[in-house]
Amino acid sequence: MDTARLTVFRAVATLGSFTSAAKSLRYTQSAISRQIAVLEEGLGVALFDRQARGVRLTEEGRVLLAHAEAVLDRLDMARRELTAIRDLDGGRLRIGTFATAATALVPPAVVAFRRDFPHVELSVSDGLTAHLAARLRAGELDVAVVHQGPILDGLTTHELLADPQFVALPHGHRLAHRKTVRLAELATENWIAGSTSVENTLIGACLRSGFRPVVRYVVQEWTAKQGLVAAGLGVTLVPGLLASAVRPDVALARLRAADMRPRSVVAVIADRAVAQRFLPYLTDSARSLPGARTG
Template sequence: MATMPTTHDGSYDGARDAAQGGTRHRTHDVSGDAPVPDLSTVWLRVFLEVARHGSFTVAARTLGWTQSAVSRQVSALEAALGGARLFDRLPRGVRLTEAGRVLVPHAEAVAQSLHGAARELAALREVAGGRLRFGAFATADAALVPWALAAFRARHPGVRVTREEGLTPALLDRLTAGHLDLAVVSTTRPAPLEAYELHHLLDEPLYVAVPAGHPLAGHPRPVALGRLAGADWISGSPRPEGTLLDAVLRQGFRPRITHVVAEWTAKQGYVAAGLGVTLVPALAATSVRPDITLLRLRDEDAPARGVYAATVRGRSLSPAAQAFIGVLREAAVSAVPAATTASAAPVVPG
């Protein structure tokens, strides 16, 4: 498996403090010399079973073993525990000694811990427990994530889900730092994301948002992007690189950015006022104000960006994360069908 560490401090975040035990050395203890003996959990079943039945033979029968195995297991346990007899051997069975009586609750505690661990791990495996920490960018949060989240919570109510918002780069940083298990990100060029495992969700076309009265607003067919080369563009950043306009750059012309507006609602206002045009991802198409028209672009030069569920490469995916990727994919095809099939423009009639 290929791995990609980038940031690995050699420790794990949660358990260091919980371990509380940089000072717990087993080599020599002060009083009692409690050596935490090397025991198999087999002894636990055997011990409790024998204690319950008061007989090696009966315990062996219920365990599916032979009597000699039980006898030796108990002997080994007694030897490992410092030689203290745990059972009095009687002619008609065995009987707990004081030491054995003392051991019973501890053995039961161990069994309970083991049982709880197995149960919790099983819950984790069946996506009935554990936690899922994910992040998503804004437009995904508008049209994709809610549906996926609803389906996930309905299907796996036991999973504790926490969500974050942020731009793709910030989410990836959170992912690398280990604060997120999964991030819904978008990119027009997957190259710089090679450090992450990208689970493809959908490729969403980018539409051009124009004011309702724009000359191209009534155009019956997808328009060529070049026809907008001379338009004023509104972007979230003064430089097109790294933004949605990155896709435009690869179409051969450098857009003239006249206004820098980051917030999505505000950006719509600028477009509606005729101050310029901007690119709108398909996921945001349903939340466009009515006095704006979205133009579909010609397939051959239509910019698109991919939406991915990103995880850290080499870091194991929890079953919950895998399941969440599944529902994200479902949401991608059901909530945004326009992204997969071409239809006539405009997408949303002004």
């Protein structure tokens, strides 16, 4: 049985007239009538009662409609699944991430995904959460790895991990042997930070701990911060995602969660099969990171 005729039949049955079905399917009315006539002839039954205003299903037509809908729905599902396979066999996947996640979280996921789907064209770019969220909304990204926040309202997020905060100390520092420290124990230190704004995460946390940090050096670049710490010029915050990339002459101590809550890292995934398939790879990568609490 020709599935195209089943599509015509379902349209006529749903809309109640040949004219409406013709308009919906962009056929001529005569073409619709001809398709239904051929279908009825082939089945040996009348599918519609023709009336002055439209048509009505016969008992035989109602029986066929149930089967036609099942067949057409299954075919539609098959097309979607085949499209998904085709996308994974040669589509593209555009990933956006904040810079820290690009250091340890995203690369292992990309490597594993490329091993399983070598024909997918992959690209990775970095940026701030607000910028990445805007690009995903605009259809310029398929996956965004970002920090959870109000800027993501309206988007479906998948929690990957809770990223704890560490403090980087010179090896000769009085607290360098400690695994965990309180912010209050660092009240007299010189700090290296990305800014001196009151919105700065460090400054806000220190104020809640009862002191205002002395920011002696304002540095954005992570490698430069490490160099200053190693030289004994101050201490700085280190996200857990960067813990494995710390140089050997710098010591790390974890800050208590009560002093500085771990930041939630999430993935926002576009509604494309290739993007949805990438999520488990990100989840596996997050689970493999030491010290991070996964969702």
